[in-house]
Every structure is written in structure tokens, then in C-alpha cells.
Amino acid sequence: MILRVLLFVWIAAALVAGFLWAPTVEDLGETTRVLYFHIPSAWIAVLALAWSMLHSLLYLRTRRLEHDDQAAAAAELGILFCVGATVSGSLWARAQWGSYWNWDPRETSIFFVLLIYGAYLALRSAVEGDERRARLAAIYSAIAFVAVPFLMFVVPRIYATLHPSPILPQAGEKTGMDPRIRWSFLAMLVGFTGLFFWMMSLRVRVTRAERRRLETREAGA
């Protein structure tokens, strides 16, 4: 309970800091502020995919349905954040580049991630039986896990990017980013990560409660 309140206060404070305390970047103007939503969402979309794939592999190894619950919950939330990142990025692209969609490498990669999430969830919805669903979804997830690094590698070879550089400086690179922007952004990143894990724990609990209810009903019938 306390953690949940803390999380909301944290995100609210980071938002206020992002809008009132942090300045805007010269070339980007007010559109700078999209970074407080857009990048954390994209980060969660990738984190959720990795989390889901990790638990799929763990399921194949241990055959414990808890891992499948984690994988499914992460994928469901991942697609939510992925849509968030795509839409916020697209709106920003319209404001800054003049069109909603350009098949920029970042746009292409996030689109692939979205496709994989969609396919994974479509597959899950078409399988009957908890264990079979868990097994087949985990197999798909494992093979998608193999495909994703290739996508990340192949896409930039095909299209040139206009996307701003990664926000966190590479080793040895100096960024001109205002520390107030960086702190607000990092706070939002932490806030979003907390939000994701909190929402996921809720989703996993709901799945378990549903399963228990079904089991009691079947036992009673």
C-alpha cells in the first residue's frame, strides 16, 4: 500500500519536474517533453518483451504455470506500453518531421516488436488448456527471442535514421543535455519501471485467482 502511494507520488513529482522545472531543448521546443513519456514507454515495451521471453524459457525448463502467468502478463502490458511509445513517437514525428510515419529504423523496430506481441497474444487466445497454451506460447516466444536481435541488426542497414541519438551518453561521449531534463527523465524511467512491475503483479494475481476459481468450480461440479 505504502509502496503504491509512493509510486504515484514519485511519478506525479517527476511529471511536475518535467513540465515546470526542466527547460526545453532549443531545436525541439515544447516537443522536448514527449521524452518523459515516450522513452520510458519504449523502454518498458522492450523490458516487458525480454521479461516475457525469459519466463517462457523458464516455463519450458520447469513446467511451472507461474512462469507462464508472468510471461503472459508481461506481454499484455508490453503491448500497452508499446502502443503508447508508438503513438507518442508518431505524434512527435508529425510535429518535428512533418509526417506521422516515415519507416525510420526506430519506427520499424518498434513496429516489429508490436507485431511480435500481437502474434504472441493471438496465438495464446487460440489455444485451449492452460498447459498446452503455456507450452505453445513459450515455444513461439523462444523462437521470437532468436529473431529479435536479427531485426535490430537488419533494420538499420536498410533505412537511414533521423531519430535523435540515444538519450543516455555512450562511454566517453559528452552530451549537451541539461541536467534538469536528465534528472526528470531518469525519474520518469524509474517511475514507469515501478508502474510496470506493480501492474504486472496485479495481472498475475488476477490470473491466479481466476484459475483457483475455475478449479474450485470444477471440483464442486
Place this chain on the structure above:
Amino acid sequence: MPPNGSSSAAAVWAILRKECRSEWRTRYGLNAALLFAVATLTGVSFAVGRLPDRTDLLSALLWVVLLFASLASLAHAFVKEVEGHTMTLLRLVASPTAIALGKLLFNLIFLGVLELVTVPLFLILMGGPPPRWGAFLLVLGLGSLALAATTTLVGAVVSQTRGRGALFAAVSLPLLMVVLAAGVSGLRAQWDGNPIGADVRLLAAYAAAVLGASVLLYDHLWED
């Protein structure tokens, strides 16, 4: 054969022969796939006409035709077992890995036959410039290997779900994006006289990665 089955080469060979024989008896899968490929090809040809100097479009359209035809047909190897209620029997006599490998080889041959008809027809109808055959066949071959490896695994998964056919294309597509991207770029490069090394390496690495992962995953395909 022992009830646990064996993943030996003999079992794989037996599955492959069985697949070829049962396909040859009806030729239903191949006929459907060929008609589908020719229909797509005709549609494309009507829409854009002959494109002798647009190598970018030619390479993309050729892969689109091949992708459509394979997505319409490559799940067939597993779906027909489920629909004919023969999967259980098959699993009694061979290990999951042997079954999947046999079907993978069959899908490769199937794809080869499909391409043998579709590709020359495509080149003739679309009026493409003469390809550099070595490079052309290398890109096509590696792309087909990656395509068959991916669709065989996905086909086996999808055959155990509701709405098999419709799901197959949707679920395969995200995994085939790499093949499509590298295949298109490789075909275009060979037509334009550019080096194809990077695309060939990418296709080969992807095919190897998917094949390797598949061999590890085949054992989990059927358990209930």
C-alpha cells in the same frame, strides 16, 4: 520401432518418404500452393505490368509472391495430420524431433518445387533483367531455408490451435521479416551488380539460428 521413437536418420528419412508419398497421391497441397502462387503472380503482373528496369520492385514482388504462396501452404504438413487424426499414430512411431525434421525436409522440397515453377514464370511475366544466376540462386536458396525452418516450427505450433490456417500467416509474419528484408535486399543487389555478401551472411546466420533453436524446441512440441 520402439514406442519412445527414435530421432535417428532412418526415422527422419521414413517421415520424409511418407510425406512425399502422401503428397504425391493427392497433390492437393502442391496444386493449391501452385495455383495460389500463379494467382498472386497474375495479380501483381496485372497491377504493375512489366518492369524490366525496376530491380527494387522486382525483388520485393518476387519475395512477396513466394511469401504468400508459402504462408498459404507450408502449415499443411502438420494441419493434415491433425485433421486426419493421424498425429497420435505418427507420434507413436517417431520422436518429435524426427517428425519435425522429416517435415522440414519435406517443406524444403515443396518450396523448391514451388519456386521451380514460380520463379521462371515471374521472370518471364515481369520482364526482369537476366539475373546473375549464382548469386540469385544463393539468395533464393538461403531465403527458402530460413523460410522453411521458421514456418515448419510455427506450423507445428499452429496446428495445435483453433483457427489454424488464419493464425499461421499472422503468427509467422513477424518472424519472417528478417528473411523478407535480407532476401529483397540481396536479390536487388545481385540485379544491380552490387555485392551480396552482407545479405547472404545475414540469411545464412538467421537460417542457422532458427534451425538450431528449432532442434532444441522440437522436443517440446507434443506432450499431451
